[in-house]
Amino acid sequence: MPKIACLSAYTCEDLDERVRQHRKFTPTLGIVFGSPALGIPGLAEASAEWGFPVFGSSTAGEILKGESGSQTLEQSAVCCLTDLDSSLFSVSIFEKGAASFSDFGRTIAQWGLRLFEAPAFIIAISGLSNDGEAIVKGIQSACPSGTPIYGGLSGDDSNFKETFVFSHNGLSTNGAVAIVLDTRRVSIHGIATSGWTGVGVEMVVTSSEGNIVHTINDRSAVDLYREYLNISPSELVQIGVTFPLLVKRPDGNTVLRAVMAADFSTGSLIFAGSVPSGSRVMFSSSFGYEIIEKSIREINDLYHDHPDAFLIMAFSCIARHSVFGDAVDDEIKAASDLWHAPLIGFFTYGEIGPGSTGVCDFHNETLSLVLIDILPTRP
Amino acid sequence: MRQTDLLWEEMQALLHYLPPADQKRVYASFSQALKGVTVLESKYTRAIKDRAAVHALLKKTSEDLIQRYQTIFEYSCTAMIVIEDDGIISLANSLFGNLTGYSLSEVENKQNFFTLVEEDLRDTLREYHARRRLGDPAAPQMYESKIVHRSGKVLDVAISIGLFPGTRQSIASITDITDPKAAEASLRLVNKKLNILSSITRHDISNQIMVLSTYLELTRMEITDPHLLGYIKNEEIAANAILRQITFTRDYQDIGIHSPVWQDAGKKIRETAGTLDLRTVSLTVDVNNVEIFADPLLERVFFNLFENAVRHGEKITQIRFSSTESPEGLFITCEDDGAGVPWAEKENIFNRKYFKHTGFGLYLSREILGITGITLRETGKPDVGASFEIFVPRGRYREAMHQGAAR
Numbered sequence: 001m002p003k004i005a006c007l008s009a010y011t012c013e014d015l016d017e018r019v020r021q022h023r024k025f026t027p028t029l030g031i032v033f034g035s036p037a038l039g040i041p042g043l044a045e046a047s048a049e050w051g052f053p054v055f056g057s058s059t060a061g062e063i064l065k066g067e068s069g070s071q072t073l074e075q076s077a078v079c080c081l082t083d084l085d086s087s088l089f090s091v092s093i094f095e096k097g098a099a100s101f102s103d104f105g106r107t108i109a110q111w112g113l114r115l116f117e118a119p120a121f122i123i124a125i126s127g128l129s130n131d132g133e134a135i136v137k138g139i140q141s142a143c144p145s146g147t148p149i150y151g152g153l154s155g156d157d158s159n160f161k162e163t164f165v166f167s168h169n170g171l172s173t174n175g176a177v178a179i180v181l182d183t184r185r186v187s188i189h190g191i192a193t194s195g196w197t198g199v200g201v202e203m204v205v206t207s208s209e210g211n212i213v214h215t216i217n218d219r220s221a222v223d224l225y226r227e228y229l230n231i232s233p234s235e236l237v238q239i240g241v242t243f244p245l246l247v248k249r250p251d252g253n254t255v256l257r258a259v260m261a262a263d264f265s266t267g268s269l270i271f272a273g274s275v276p277s278g279s280r281v282m283f284s285s286s287f288g289y290e291i292i293e294k295s296i297r298e299i300n301d302l303y304h305d306h307p308d309a310f311l312i313m314a315f316s317c318i319a320r321h322s323v324f325g326d327a328v329d330d331e332i333k334a335a336s337d338l339w340h341a342p343l344i345g346f347f348t349y350g351e352i353g354p355g356s357t358g359v360c361d362f363h364n365e366t367l368s369l370v371l372i373d374i375l376p377t378r379p
Numbered sequence: 380m381r382q383t384d385l386l387w388e389e390m391q392a393l394l395h396y397l398p399p400a401d402q403k404r405v406y407a408s409f410s411q412a413l414k415g416v417t418v419l420e421s422k423y424t425r426a427i428k429d430r431a432a433v434h435a436l437l438k439k440t441s442e443d444l445i446q447r448y449q450t451i452f453e454y455s456c457t458a459m460i461v462i463e464d465d466g467i468i469s470l471a472n473s474l475f476g477n478l479t480g481y482s483l484s485e486v487e488n489k490q491n492f493f494t495l496v497e498e499d500l501r502d503t504l505r506e507y508h509a510r511r512r513l514g515d516p517a518a519p520q521m522y523e524s525k526i527v528h529r530s531g532k533v534l535d536v537a538i539s540i541g542l543f544p545g546t547r548q549s550i551a552s553i554t555d556i557t558d559p560k561a562a563e564a565s566l567r568l569v570n571k572k573l574n575i576l577s578s579i580t581r582h583d584i585s586n587q588i589m590v591l592s593t594y595l596e597l598t599r600m601e602i603t604d605p606h607l608l609g610y611i612k613n614e615e616i617a618a619n620a621i622l623r624q625i626t627f628t629r630d631y632q633d634i635g636i637h638s639p640v641w642q643d644a645g646k647k648i649r650e651t652a653g654t655l656d657l658r659t660v661s662l663t664v665d666v667n668n669v670e671i672f673a674d675p676l677l678e679r680v681f682f683n684l685f686e687n688a689v690r691h692g693e694k695i696t697q698i699r700f701s702s703t704e705s706p707e708g709l710f711i712t713c714e715d716d717g718a719g720v721p722w723a724e725k726e727n728i729f730n731r732k733y734f735k736h737t738g739f740g741l742y743l744s745r746e747i748l749g750i751t752g753i754t755l756r757e758t759g760k761p762d763v764g765a766s767f768e769i770f771v772p773r774g775r776y777r778e779a780m781h782q783g784a785a786r
Contacts, residue, residue: 075418199440200436201443228439230432231435238425283440
């Protein structure tokens with residue numbers, strides 16, 4: 001079983017020093033999630049010197065449950081070092097540039113497929129105007145059906161100004177960092193659990209392009225959000241993320257889409273995923289601790305089906321942290337306690353994990369939990 | 380200035396008395412603590428803003444819902460009112476004003492609903508109102524009644540009424556059926572007159588045919604000329620045909636006159652069989668506990684099936700009725716082991732002018748069943764036996780024993 005060390009620090013320098021002083025085993029992979037307040041460029045620069053691949057992202061809060069320490073942190077950096085067999089995985093950073101969201105997803109998929117016949121992806125995506133759903137669909141379009149894809153959109157402490165992903169090879173504010181794993185030898189399982197509830201009457205998206213919604217019920221999306229939530233323009237994105245649109249898809253399934261940015265000059269809102277024109281939507285909100293209880297029940301069910309994991313990763317929506325405060329610790333702790341495994345993650349602006357049909361999808365207001373385990377070697 | 384800033388100023392004053400190394404340590408710890416407090420402050424502010432936004436969202440969406448239901452209430456094509464526990468109308472739509480001749484300001488929170496009901500029916504409606512509030516599931520939800528217009532004109536109305544869940548307020552939808560009721564009454568009267576007329580005419584024609592038949596019989600006894608006897612025979616055939624057609628008009632006239640009713644199919648089959656001489660034909664009825672919604676002449680359908688089997692079955696020894704349920708509905712089958720129906724004649728036997736004089740009965744049977752959407756067809760094999768399949772769509776049959784809901 002691979003060895004794991006979990007570290008956390010409140011400064012970039014402190015984390016760098018602690019990683020360099022780590023002597024218990026020789027790491028082959030570092031997973032680093034940090035608050036932009038610590039200076040992500042500095043953290044990326046430091047991690048490039050560590051001598052092993054790094055999967056890194058800026059956050060809206062950090063999650064770490066190792067042998068000691070609390071579950072959720074703020075304005076800190078958390079790190080997980082492991083000596084996982086290097087032939088089982090690879091890490092790479094991708095710059096989106098001018099590529100379409102789908103093409104960008106396909107680029108990531110093609111990289112993974114070149115390395116492994118049956119890949120699984122864990123990705124973090126930076127950039128506040130990126131369409132997480134279209135990127136996930138792009139990956140899926142190039143991969144065998146059922147390819148596991150987990151991860152989240154990077155955060156920036158709820159400032160909604162600039163997010164980062166980084167690796168040992170660099171930093172991007174409009175790209176993605178990905179770990180690809182060989183599912184022939186590594187098992188990847190997980191859940192995505194939400195609990196947000198639709199509120200009020202249905203409305204119709206009357207004009208949109210991809211993840212940019214111009215009008216709802218023929219009214220400016222900005223004006224509509226401001227009126228319904230009674231908020232000032234400066235608060236729109238910060239507060240709006242807690243009140244995503246519940247989008248009814250043509251197949252009857254529903255999906256939550258959170259606001260990521262606003263264009264006040266056009267009155268448009270940019271969502272974390274696609275909201276097609278003509279979609280029937282409702283505001284949604286969360287009501288009470290039963291949402292945490294529900295996620296704990298689902299985590300228990302997952303444990304029942306998959307009781308082994310050497311590492312757990314959690315991508316939890318920032319809205320869960322804002323709404324439930326320290327109660328989100330309960331779901332993180334439930335997972336860590338059940339598997340007796342280290343857990344690392346961060347609070348995100350969007351989550352990737354299995355939907356109700358079991359196929360991986362892009363979500364908001366969700367906890368996406370990923371179990372990683374080594375499969376027994378076949379004789 | 381915030382409490383933490385004040386505290387920090389006081390701390391700085393105190394730090395001067397400490398050695399530089401201790402000052403640095405205290406400064407670092409305090410900075411970390413202050414950072415934590417700042418995070419907590421921002422979370423607290425955020426929580427308050429989130430809470431305010433939740434309230435705003437709930438308020439606005441509640442207003443939306445109220446507006447939506449008010450629109451439905453107003454634009455419903457029936458008069459609608461909300462009736463309080465004491466009978467006072469607390470809310471009414473414009474159509475209710477039009478229906479009763481009162482303005483909404485005269486009605487809302489002032490008018491007692493029962494005072495608008497025709498005097499003879501008031502107590503009945505009050506009783507329904509009370510039973511509904513006691514949770515009596517048998518309290519009628521849809522019924523006809525009469526209300527009095529401001530002008531004194533009595534209106535026939537259809538009322539659909541129920542309680543708002545968890546309240547003692549009723550919501551009633553009232554439709555003016557005065558004109559359809561008057562038209563229905565006129566139709567019934569005209570129909571009755573036509574029936575009387577055709578009944579008298581039929582009676583007279585039958586009498587005249589009887590006279591004609593008698594004279595033909597007497598004539599036959601008087602003559603021996605085979606040529607003339609042939610004429611008489613043809614005249615008798617024509618007279619019988621007229622009699623048969625007259626009988627058909629009698630039977631057909633009764634179809635659809637009375638409203639369809641729920642009838643125990645197995646019981647009706649057995650009762651009909653009891654009125655017939657089935658001779659040596661054995662009967663099995665495997666149709667149990669099922670009621671079908673059909674014209675009261677349903678018995679005639681079974682009579683025709685029995686008669687058809689016995690008269691045309693030739694080698695027939697048994698008749699069996701059975702029923703099976705499918706996702707689409709209920710099949711009641713009447714099978715015999717007689718001569719069966721040739722492939723080419725399976726539809727023709729339902730034609731009233733066709734096939735060995737069977738047409739009238741089977742044609743009438745289809746008409747009787749068709750009143751409530753039930754179909755009849757023949758699905759047997761020639762030389763093996765006839766098989767008549769009655770298909771009852773869902774909603775038109777139910778369990779007989781417990782008067783259950785229609786399936």
